[in-house]
Each structure stands twice: as structure tokens, then as C-alpha cells.
Amino acid sequence: QVxxxxxxxxxxxxxxxxxxxxxxxxxxxxxxxxxxxxxxxxQGLEWMGYINLNxxxxxxxxxxxxxxxxxxxxxxxxxxxxxSRLTSDDTAVYYCARDAGIAAFRTLYFDNWGQGVQVTVSx
Amino acid sequence: DIQxxxxxxxxxxxxxxxxxxxxxxxESISSYLNWYQQKPGKAPNLLMYATSxxxxxxxxxxxxxxxxxxxxxxxxxxxxxxxxxxxCQQSYSIPLTFGGGTKVEIK
Numbered sequence: 001q002v003x004x005x006x007x008x009x010x011x012x013x014x015x016x017x018x019x020x021x022x023x024x025x026x027x028x029x030x031x032x033x034x035x036x037x038x039x040x041x042x043q044g045l046e047w048m049g050y051i052n053l054n055x056x057x058x059x060x061x062x063x064x065x066x067x068x069x070x071x072x073x074x075x076x077x078x079x080x081x082x083x084s085r086l087t088s089d090d091t092a093v094y095y096c097a098r099d100a101g102i103a104a105f106r107t108l109y110f111d112n113w114g115q116g117v118q119v120t121v122s123x
Numbered sequence: 124d125i126q127x128x129x130x131x132x133x134x135x136x137x138x139x140x141x142x143x144x145x146x147x148x149x150e151s152i153s154s155y156l157n158w159y160q161q162k163p164g165k166a167p168n169l170l171m172y173a174t175s176x177x178x179x180x181x182x183x184x185x186x187x188x189x190x191x192x193x194x195x196x197x198x199x200x201x202x203x204x205x206x207x208x209x210x211c212q213q214s215y216s217i218p219l220t221f222g223g224g225t226k227v228e229i230k
Contacts, residue, residue: 045159045167045210047219061218072160094167108214109157111178113166 002026004096004114011063011120020117022096023049029077030054033106036070036081038092039116046092050099081088085123093118125149125213129222135230142198143224144220146211151191155215158196159188161224171196196213201227 007021022034036048049060051070056071069082079096094117097110127147136142146156154174159167171187174194184199195226198205206229211222 022180037217044223045212059217063218097166099152100169100172108155108171108217108219109169109212110159110167111169113168116166 002098002112004095004098004112005099006094006114006117009118009120011122012086014087014121014123016086016121017082017089018086018119019080019082020094020096020119022079022081024077024079024098027032027098030072030074031102033081033101034070034072035097035099035110036068036112037095037097039095040089040092043092046079051079054103086119088121091119091121124218125152125216125220127211127220127222128193128212129209129211129225131225132223133226133228135228136201137230138201138203139199140230142201142205142227144196144209144211145229146189146194146222148194148213148215152213154190155213156189156194157212157214158185158186159210159212160205160207161210165190167210168221198227 003025005023010018012018030053033050035050038046053072067084072079096114098112100111101107105110128147130145158171158176161167170181175187186197208224208226210224
């Protein structure tokens with residue numbers, strides 16, 4: 001079955017960067033887009049962007065455009081999201097979420113999610 | 124960006140009740156509206172896509188309707204496992220955006 005297993009919690013200081021991983025199994029890794037969504041404490045969901053794991057092409061939300069990098073490593077079926085210049089506002093749970101559509105049939109909604117990674121930014 | 128507004132933000136209901144949650148888009152999104160259920164400490168789970176299509180494995184007591192700017196998620200007979208927070212999400216244009224959520228609590 002499809003599984004997305006994310007890395008463990010992170011504590012970072014303001015100004016630092018964090019890289020979160022999302023190891024996938026149960027499907028063809030580069031046949032699907034991967035999205036990243038975050039959720040601040042007691043808040044709603046915020047889409048950060050996606051990566052086409054076949055081409056490496058990305059589409060980032062403008063809010064994160066200059067601070068986020070999404071990549072994938074098909075040799076180990078793992079997607080990554082790196083966020084730089086962290087502030088306390090970046091304290092949130094970060095999810096990877098698979099696009100529900102295969103290959104060219106991207107749907108822009110999410111049928112499988114990782115368990116989430118708590119990222120805490122504190123001095 | 125398309126703003127998604129859900130109402131109510133929370134509601135209290137009893138097992139067996141019929142529950143309706145509303146989601147409104149700031150501009151027309153055709154039928155590109157999806158619903159997720161999230162339980163505390165867990166990732167969201169896709170319930171419904173393209174307004175009214177039930178995701179595999181989701182009980183038929185969930186249904187969705189609407190088009191353009193106004194959409195609803197209905198639970199025909201609330202079950203104990205349905206107490207959760209529900210989010211709508213538009214997939215019409217980037218950036219993808221979510222509603223603020225509706226928390227369904229036990230009365």
C-alpha cells in the first residue's frame with residue numbers, strides 16, 4: 001500500500017534552515033507530483049508548493065518563493081523540502097502529500113499524506 | 124489568490140444527526156472543490172474530490188454538492204468516528220488554498 005514516511009521533529013534557531021524528508025513506498029515514485037502543506041499550531045492548512053518528481057519542475061506558493069526548495073531522489077524514493085531563513089512564524093507541522101493524479105493527470109488535490117513533521121523555531 | 128470561507132467554524136451535534144458544512148470561494152472555481160477530514164494529531168484524509176466524488180473507502184453517508192462559488196459537505200447520519208475537523212480546498216488555480224476548517228464536536 002502507499003506509504004509516505006516523514007523524518008523526525010526538528011528544533012531550529014531563527015535564521016537557520018530545515019530540511020524535511022518524505023520517504024515513499026508502494027507506488028512508482030516519479031509518476032506522481034508531491035506537494036508540501038503546513039499547519040501552524042491550532043491553525044488551518046497552508047499549501048507551500050509542489051514538485052514534479054519526474055522532471056524536477058517545481059511550483060511554489062509566492063509566499064515561500066525565495067525561501068523554499070523542493071527536491072526528489074528517485075534512487076531512494078524520497079522527496080525533500082528545505083525552508084531557509086526560519087522565523088517563529090514557521091513553527092508548524094509540515095506534511096508531504098501525494099497528488100491524486102498520475103503523471104500528466106495532475107489533479108492538485110491530495111490522496112495520501114505523510115504523518116507530518118513538527119518543526120519548532122525558537123531562540 | 125482564491126479565498127475559501129467555511130461556515131460554521133464549529134458545530135455541536137449528536138450521533139445520528141444530519142450535518143451540513145458550507146464552503147464559499149471568493150470567485151468561481153467550477154467544480155474544483157475537495158474535502159478533507161482531520162482528526163487531532165493526524166494528517167488530513169481526503170473525503171471527497173471534484174465536489175461530489177467520494178474517495179475510495181469513504182462511507183456513503185458523506186456527500187458533496189455545489190458549483191461555482193458555493194459548496195456543501197453533508198453527513199447524513201453522524202457517527203462517533205466523524206467527530207473531527209473538516210477542510211475544503213480548491214484545486215482550480217494555484218496557489219491552492221484551504222478553508223479555515225469546521226470542527227464537528229459532540230453535543
